[in-house]
Amino acid sequence: xxxxxxxxxxxxxxxxxxxxxxxxxxxxxxxxxxxxxxxxxxxxxxxxxxxxxxxxxxxxxxxxxxxxxxxxxxxxxxxxxxxxxxxxxxxxxxxxxxxxxxxxxxxxxxxxxxxxxxxxxxxxxxxxxxxxxxxxxxxxxxxxxxxxxxxxxxxxxxxxxxxxxxxxxxxxxxxxxxxxxxxxxxxxxxxxxxxxxxxxxxxxxxxxxxxxxxxxxxxxxxxxxxxxxxxxxxxxxxxxxxxxxxxxxxxxxxxxxxxxxxxxxxxxxxxxxxxxxxxxxxxxxxxxxxxxxxxxxxxxxxxxxxxxxxxxxxxxxxxxxxxxxxxxxxxxxxxxxxxxxxxxxxxxxxxxxxxxxxxxxxxxxxxxxx
Amino acid sequence: xxxxxxxxxxxxxxxxxxxxxxxxxxxxxxxxxxxxxxxxxxxxxxxxxxxxxxxxxxxxxxxxxxxxxxxxxxxxxxxxxxxxxxxxxxxxxxxxxxxxxxxxxxxxxxxxxxxxxxxxxxxxxxxxxxxxxxxxxxxxxxxxxxxxxxxxxxxxxxxxxxxxxxxxxxxxxxxxxxxxxxxxxxxxxxxxxxxxxxxxxxxxxxxxxxxxxxxxxxxxxxxxxxxxxxxxxxxxxxxxxxxxxxxxxxxxxxxxxxxxxxxxxxxxxxxxxxxxxxxxxxxx
Numbered sequence: 042x043x044x045x046x047x048x049x050x051x052x053x054x055x056x057x058x059x060x061x062x063x064x065x066x067x068x069x070x071x072x073x074x075x076x077x078x079x080x081x082x083x084x085x086x087x088x089x090x091x092x093x094x095x096x097x098x099x100x101x102x103x104x105x106x107x108x109x110x111x112x113x114x115x116x117x118x119x120x121x122x123x124x125x126x127x128x129x130x131x132x133x134x135x136x137x138x139x140x141x142x143x144x145x146x147x148x149x150x151x152x153x154x155x156x157x158x159x160x161x162x163x164x165x166x167x168x169x170x171x172x173x174x175x176x177x178x179x180x181x182x183x184x185x186x187x188x189x190x191x192x193x194x195x196x197x198x199x200x201x202x203x204x205x206x207x208x209x210x211x212x213x214x215x216x217x218x219x220x221x222x223x224x225x226x227x228x229x230x231x232x233x234x235x236x237x238x239x240x241x242x243x244x245x246x247x248x249x250x251x252x253x254x255x256x257x258x259x260x261x262x263x264x265x266x267x268x269x270x271x272x273x274x275x276x277x278x279x280x281x282x283x284x285x286x287x288x289x290x291x292x293x294x295x296x297x298x299x300x301x302x303x304x305x306x307x308x309x310x311x312x313x314x315x316x317x318x319x320x321x322x323x324x325x326x327x328x329x330x331x332x333x334x335x336x337x338x339x340x341x342x343x344x345x346x347x348x349x350x351x352x353x354x355x356x357x358x359x360x361x362x363x364x365x366x367x368x369x370x371x372x373x374x375x376x377x378x379x380x381x382x383x384x385x386x387x388x389x390x391x392x393x394x395x396x397x398x399x400x401x402x403x404x405x406x407x408x409x410x411x
Numbered sequence: 412x413x414x415x416x417x418x419x420x421x422x423x424x425x426x427x428x429x430x431x432x433x434x435x436x437x438x439x440x441x442x443x444x445x446x447x448x449x450x451x452x453x454x455x456x457x458x459x460x461x462x463x464x465x466x467x468x469x470x471x472x473x474x475x476x477x478x479x480x481x482x483x484x485x486x487x488x489x490x491x492x493x494x495x496x497x498x499x500x501x502x503x504x505x506x507x508x509x510x511x512x513x514x515x516x517x518x519x520x521x522x523x524x525x526x527x528x529x530x531x532x533x534x535x536x537x538x539x540x541x542x543x544x545x546x547x548x549x550x551x552x553x554x555x556x557x558x559x560x561x562x563x564x565x566x567x568x569x570x571x572x573x574x575x576x577x578x579x580x581x582x583x584x585x586x587x588x589x590x591x592x593x594x595x596x597x598x599x600x601x602x603x604x605x606x607x608x609x610x611x612x613x614x615x616x617x618x619x620x621x622x623x624x625x626x627x628x629x630x631x632x633x634x635x636x637x638x639x640x641x642x643x644x645x646x647x648x649x650x651x652x653x654x655x656x657x658x659x660x661x662x663x664x665x666x667x668x669x670x671x672x673x674x675x676x677x678x679x680x681x682x683x684x685x686x687x688x689x690x691x692x693x694x695x
Contacts (some may be wrong), residue, residue, distance in 0.1 A: 062486070063482050091482075093477060096507060100508050103508065107442065111486070113486065129470075238490055240463075241463050241464075243452050243458030245466035246454065247452070252456075
């Protein structure tokens with residue numbers, strides 16, 4: 042069914058259809074609309090879930106953990122400081138192998154109080170064992186949220202999944218969204234290690250180095266296995282509902298000399314820039330990274346690469362640029378843009394490509410090569 | 412609780428645990444944040460508990476139990492959800508999550524076993540450490556008073572809350588059984604004397620708990636729908652407490668305590684008795 046919705050409302054709609062048993066959440070701008078909408082669904086009887094209005098994000102994730110380990114489906118949503126406040130528990134959720142799904146509306150970090158889009162919040166969670174997907178349209182926010190439950194709960198994965206959407210640029214803008222008849226796309230949840238008083242067990246007890254090492258490897262093995270599960274899920278989604286997704290979204294890359302890489306809405310904006318550049322005779326392409334964890338295999342051989350980071354690791358560089366460099370070994374032009382919600386247009390992106398200086402880093406907001 | 416735990420010799424927490432679990436029965440899940448009880452369970456893949464135990468991060472026990480209780484109830488299960496946390500995990504780092512869970516009316520029993528310091532990490536001061544007690548972070552004795560967590564919990568108006576002491580096992584047993592008959596949040600605060608932390612010989616654990624009650628340093632009472640009932644052992648102590656020095660002097664943590672602090676502790680005991688007696692009378 043075609044509707045018009047904000048990114049937040051689209052996520053809430055997907056959660057309603059996925060039908061979690063427990064939602065535990067705390068408000069934070071610009072995510073709040075998601076949990077308000079879910080609370081409304083629950084109160085009006087459209088969702089049979091229990092909504093726990095916790096007193097902090099740390100407790101939101103802890104409550105999801107406590108609920109999830111009983112073998113039921115859970116969801117929460119957060120943003121920025123909320124995500125960082127639950128950082129201890131995001132590690133716990135992954136380590137405890139709980140398929141919790143969370144929407145994170147990407148937002149800058151304080152100080153100062155800046156509520157606009159930036160990816161540094163979610164990127165600070167990249168080593169926790171969560172799968173992370175970044176979306177670029179309202180439709181994709183809806184689709185990715187549905188798929189997140191199926192992927193997380195797949196018994197070859199059993200890891201939490203974070204769906205990332207840009208604050209305001211996606212959370213609060215309205216676009217058409219085509220909702221689906223879900224059917225049995227998300228199978229009934231089966232958590233093999235669910236708590237059962239008939240079979241007492243200790244969860245997370247004192248663990249020596251040998252066993253702890255093994256548990257860490259099990260997380261990584263499942264992270265690697267999730268590649269196949271993501272591919273299967275996206276293929277099945279395309280078969281049932283007609284919309285195709287992949288680890289990256291590539292636009293005019295095949296014959297491109299220079300490729301722009303970004304995440305989220307910037308990655309979509311880059312496609313317009315590519316068309317502009319093509320009209321000027323510059324053979325450009327765009328590669329939007331969708332899945333950051335597990336990190337995709339990128340084929341960038343023989344291409345010049347411009348990476349746009351809406352984030353930064355101080356004393357190191359753009360985080361996405363760093364990931365790409367370390368995985369591919371290429372030299373690239375690193376552009377830091379859009380921090381704190383700075384506006385970045387397709388014209389700006391086209392300019393980054395036109396004036397690229399491979400091997401250098403450019404801070405767009407202060408107009409300086411550093 | 413099974414035999415052969417990894418508790419210290421003379422550990423009163425393991426005594427309390429035995430009676431808590433006996434009273435709760437098999438359809439129970441324990442949620443345990445970082446504390447001595449994390450250690451007492453033993454090392455993976457073994458566990459000394461005959462019910463499922465979910466270990467969780469230090470400040471998260473009540474929130475975790477909140478999710479767990481909601482999930483069980485949503486599935487129509489009556490499984491008891493019991494948080495079993497130390498004084499650090501309750502009075503300090505876990506207080507926010509606990510307050511939230513009580514305010515939301517979570518259907519669970521929260522037990523704080525209180526050995527009056529961070530025992531698991533080697534006896535650092537906590538909000539539960541009494542004034543004058545030496546810990547590794549208050550080497551000359553704590554200068555601040557013990558936090559009155561019971562008053563804080565009472566402010567949430569739970570249907571049932573009580574204090575207990577590991578030296579009185581039948582009392583613990585009855586109070587746990589009673590707490591589990593209520594729907595909504597209930598609270599049990601158990602004093603748990605600790606031989607290595609309080610520095611007394613291991614065989615004196617039960618005696619130390621009894622001295623705490625007899626001196627009035629610890630008061631046994633229940634609060635049911637706001638109605639306060641002081642336990643018979645504490646009633647005796649109210650009428651005729653033993654000298655506080657009888658409780659303080661066998662413990663190394665109070666060695667060399669400033670007489671002025673002893674006087675303050677005595678005044679607090681009197682004040683506490685008076686307050687509880689007044690509450691009992693007013694709510695009768």
